[in-house]
Amino acid sequence: xxxxxxxxxxxxxxxxxxxxxxxxxxxxxxxxxxxxxxxxxxxxxxxxxxxxxxxxxxxxxxxxxxxxxxxxxxxxxxxxxxxxxxxxxxxxxxxxxxxxxxxxxxxxxxxxxxxxxxxxxxxxxxxxxxxxxxxxxxxxxxxxxxxxxxxxxxxxxxxxxxxxxxxxxxxxxxxxxxxxxxxxxxxxxxxxxxxxxxxxxxxxxxxxxxxxxxxxxxxxxxxxxxxxxxxxxxxxxxxxxxxxxxxxxxxxxxxxxxxxxxxxxxxxxxxxxxxxxxxxxxxxxxxxxxxxxxxxxxxxxxxxxxxxxxxxxxxxxxxxxxxxxxxxxxxxxxxxxxxxxxxxxxxxxxxxxxxxxxxxxxxxxxxxxxxxxxxxxxxxxxxxxxxxxxxxxxxxxxxxxxxxxxxxxxxxxxxxxxxxxxxxx
Numbered sequence: 001x002x003x004x005x006x007x008x009x010x011x012x013x014x015x016x017x018x019x020x021x022x023x024x025x026x027x028x029x030x031x032x033x034x035x036x037x038x039x040x041x042x043x044x045x046x047x048x049x050x051x052x053x054x055x056x057x058x059x060x061x062x063x064x065x066x067x068x069x070x071x072x073x074x075x076x077x078x079x080x081x082x083x084x085x086x087x088x089x090x091x092x093x094x095x096x097x098x099x100x101x102x103x104x105x106x107x108x109x110x111x112x113x114x115x116x117x118x119x120x121x122x123x124x125x126x127x128x129x130x131x132x133x134x135x136x137x138x139x140x141x142x143x144x145x146x147x148x149x150x151x152x153x154x155x156x157x158x159x160x161x162x163x164x165x166x167x168x169x170x171x172x173x174x175x176x177x178x179x180x181x182x183x184x185x186x187x188x189x190x191x192x193x194x195x196x197x198x199x200x201x202x203x204x205x206x207x208x209x210x211x212x213x214x215x216x217x218x219x220x221x222x223x224x225x226x227x228x229x230x231x232x233x234x235x236x237x238x239x240x241x242x243x244x245x246x247x248x249x250x251x252x253x254x255x256x257x258x259x260x261x262x263x264x265x266x267x268x269x270x271x272x273x274x275x276x277x278x279x280x281x282x283x284x285x286x287x288x289x290x291x292x293x294x295x296x297x298x299x300x301x302x303x304x305x306x307x308x309x310x311x312x313x314x315x316x317x318x319x320x321x322x323x324x325x326x327x328x329x330x331x332x333x334x335x336x337x338x339x340x341x342x343x344x345x346x347x348x349x350x351x352x353x354x355x356x357x358x359x360x361x362x363x364x365x366x367x368x369x370x371x372x373x374x375x376x377x378x379x380x381x382x383x384x385x386x387x388x389x390x391x392x393x394x395x396x397x398x399x400x401x402x403x404x405x406x407x408x409x410x411x412x413x414x415x416x417x418x419x420x421x422x423x424x425x
Contacts, residue, residue, distance in 0.1 A: 004077050006043060009184060011176055012036045015147075020172035023147045024163040026125075028212035030178040030191055033149040037120060038069050044118070045096035046081065052098045053119040055110075055135070057126045059102030062087050066122050067100050103131040104356070105271055110134050117144050124148035124159045126360065130352035132158060152214040153360070160214075177211055205367040218372055219362040221337060222384075226346040227355070231266050235259035240283065241390030242293040242311070243382050244300050245272060252383035253279060254354065255286070256390040262344025265387055267351035276300050280307035292389040314389040334374055336392045343391060354383045 008015075009032055015023065025033050044050050054066045070089055074082045081093045089098040101109055103121075111134065119139045121127060127148070139146050148159050156165065163171050178195060181187035198206040207213045235257035245251030253269040269282055283291065288310070293301050295313025304311050318335040347354045360380040364373045 002080075004079065006039050006077060008036060008039055008043075009180055011180055012040070012174060014172055014174065015040045017172075018143065019170060021145060021170040022163055022168060023145065023172040023174065024159065025147065025149045025172075025174045026152060026160065026164075026212060027175050028151060028177040028208075028210040030181045030187055030195070030210075031176045031212070032181055032186065033176075034066065034069060034122060035073075037147055037149055038066065038073055041098075041118065041120060042070065042073060042077075042079065042082075045091050045098070046079070046094060048096075049094045050096040050117045051115050052096070053113055053116045053139070054098055054100045055103050055119060055121045056123050057103045057121075057128065057131060059100070059104075062100055064102075065100040066120065067098075070098060103127060103135060105353070107134050110138050113138060115141065117141060119144075119146045121146065121148045121159075122150075124150035125153040125157045127157075127159050128352060128356040128359070129158045130355065132162065151209075151212050154220065154362075155214050157214070158359075175212070202367045204365065204369055204371075215362070215365070219365065220359075221361045221363060221376060222341065222345070222358055224345075225358055228264055228346050228348050230348055230350075231255075231257055231264055232259055235264055237287050237289045238263070239390040239393060240268070240286075240289055240291040241386035241388070242279065242291055243386040243389070244294050244297045245274060245382070248272070250353075250382050251279070252353070252386040253282070254351075254383060254386045254390065255289070256387070259346070262346065263391065265345065265347040265351060265354055267348070267354050267383065270353040270383060276303045277307070280304050280309050283309050290393075292393045294385065294389065314393065333376070336388045337376070339395050340388055340391050345387075345391075351383075354387070357381065357383050 012025075012032075014020070015037070025037065027033060041050075041052050045052065054070075056065060059065050067087070067089070071084045073079075074084060074089070081091055083090045083092055087100065090096070099113060099116075101113065103110060116139045119135060121135070136146065148163070150157070150159060152160055162168060164173060178187060182192075195206070195210050198209060208215060236259070237255060238258050239256045241252075241254045241256060243252040250271050251269060251274045253267075255266040255268055257264045257266065268286070269279065283304075284307070291304075291309060291311035292314050293304070293311055295301070295316055298313060301311055301313050316332045316336075318332055347358070357380040361384050362377050362380075364375045364377050365371060366373060
């Protein structure tokens with residue numbers, strides 16, 4: 001095999017040691033994280049037979065993986081011992097191979113991947129706790145390793161919390177920013193100009209994008225939700241919430257239970273490719289309750305109703321309530337979010353997509369000032385909308401019966417789930 005010189009920054013030399021099991025490699029843009037790990041993996045694959053699993057939380061096609069970066073480096077260095085196909089990379093000399101898979105909604109696909117020596121998780125700031133629980137026992141060979149590369153999103157991103165904040169045995173931690181690229185003269189002028197422009201004109205964006213600082217906790221729209229092992233036996237089903245999926249957007253169907261003064265969300269369906277008939281068939285096999293769906297798709301609502309399902313569209317208008325000023329002009333989106341914020345919410349352990357969206361459902365920010373805006377970011381809202389439809393349909397009951405009759409309820413004999421029957425059911 002031809003000897004080829006591949007440059008690796010000295011700050012990343014610990015990658016080539018054997019003592020670590022997991023590696024948290026994080027920092028801002030142009031900290032050479034991905035390029036260095038890719039080089040390390042190519043070197044390792046040329047030295048000995050190695051099976052590498054390249055992952056991202058969300059990967060619907062090979063174009064969204066690290067395949068292109070590895071292929072580009074193979075071409076750049078003239079590594080002719082590698083064969084690159086549209087969906088795999090194989091070393092002809094050692095038999096090493098690279099596999100590419102998404103973690104989200106792919107539990108069986110990950111678990112069935114045998115003999116992994118090294119797993120590389122890109123964009124690991126978006127990885128959920130459930131994906132970690134699936135991946136880590138899958139990579140189980142002796143001396144196997146897992147590498148996470150990421151730019152922090154929030155203070156307690158699951159990967160960062162696990163490896164850096166809480167800590168795990170035999171963990172390698174590497175944190176660098178763009179200064180490492182400047183040190184070695186590897187930062188193109190056009191990238192440096194972009195960085196300097198952000199630093200001068202958009203300081204909040206500069207700190208997150210280039211210095212790798214996490215976003216403020218204040219950006220999270222919902223906080224304090226509790227995870228339940230399962231729906232308690234004494235919980236009472238109130239509603240189903242349904243957000244229709246369109247093309248590349250997933251469908252979300254949840255069940256909403258009343259329990260101990262709050263609500264518990266149980267994920268029923270989530271994903272792409274579900275038909276209205278699929279939804280109706282699922283609901284027919286569940287306990288009966290009113291379904292609140294996205295009112296913007298009246299045709300789908302009518303079709304599902306035709307299968308003898310009790311379903312109506314959500315009322316997307318601000319309602320008068322005791323916790324909002326009468327006659328308020330607030331938009332429905334902000335009002336409906338506030339209704340959910342005011343409730344005690346939990347979710348079941350199996351509701352992995354609900355948990356992922358809950359943790360990543362954020363307010364937008366002004367890129368210059370960092371000020372939090374009253375507008376949610378677009379991603380991670382599919383099951384959140386389904387929850388919103390279900391909870392807001394109960395808003396008249398919440399306000400009229402639980403606020404107006406507060407003193408009456410306080411004087412009732414203590415009993416589990418003491419609450420008037422819901423006339424909206």
